[in-house]
Amino acid sequence: MRQNHIIWHPATVTKTDRQKLNNHKSCALWFTGYSGSGKSTLANELDCQLHKLGIRSFVLDGDNIRHGLNKELGFSPKDRVENIRRVGEVAKLFVDSGQIVMTAFISPYRKDRDQVRKIFEEGEFHEIFIDCPFDVCERRDPKGLYQKARQGIIRDFTGIDSPYEPPLDPELTIDTQHHSVKQAAETIIKYLKEQNLLPN
Template sequence: MGKSTNITWHETTITKADRRIQNGHGSCVLWFTGLSGSGKSTIANAVSYELYRLGINEYVLDGDNIRHGLNKDLGFSEQDRAENIRRIGEVAKLFVDSGKVITTAFISPFRSDRDQVRAIFEEGEFIEVYIDCPLEECERRDPKQLYAKARRGEIKDFTGIDSPYEAPENPEIVIHSDKVTVEEAVEQVLHYLREKNII
């Protein structure tokens, strides 16, 4: 299938700044990254709930959920993983343009893919949240029994087992999910958002 060439960007009458003013807060994407079982989805959802409770326009984009719809045609090869992250980055950008605070929960194992997503956002809009949790702890939790399946050879190219995870080098936020509670993790994220005058 060829790429579209006869297209022109159409400027909208209502801008991102207009929506932020109407909402009474800034907009950004909180990009949660980390190993499977590190607590990304749990913390991202808890942050989203607290933002909702505070009256902030928010939305969660979860890796597994996105693969049920928008990205159901993608597998887990390196190329498909890159396309998975590219697509969700573009979706997240649309949400940020709409004035919302977006939380995403994706393993997104490769730095280059995360950096490419960061590059499409304006300064300060992409907030990388590294959920730092030792592999042994993630395997101990193994909520979806994915590590067990990977160890048995039932899942190929599984991050942390036979496919690498490249930890962020300069994330905006680092959460050691094996050492803090979900509530403490949420407060860490909210503190950052307040500090940056996003909420």
């Protein structure tokens, strides 16, 4: 239950101040797609390219977050909702700090992604659908998770016994089946420049 005596304390240094210092806008790039679609790989390649351009950025990775902040959460529908809610709030803190934050999470439910979008200001949340066919993701199986899910070792696995709801109108769709990681990252950087989030 929310405590009535908890009052928001406004920051002296604003988000706009931090963006001016960084010489670029801040935003959340929300990567969503099946396990094995390439979310984490692409997010880290993009992070590397942004770093070379002098852009302040950070990657929030699904597995890494579950080692700490969300380590007590499982993969039930209820826990998935809470997982994404927390990540959304952390991503907003990064945006408020003036950085570009990339989140690499399956985030299978549209409702959860839409709820996260609502906590951001207009133009700060960019849903990026990492579009890779399910059968390709399963063949890749970089962590051996699909095999374990098929064997019943892992329960509530997205695409096997838990649904995935692809975005209906994402800001950007990246085809990782037919494009290299480098090409995909360059496409996102081009998009960010077109949105005036990065200097040309």
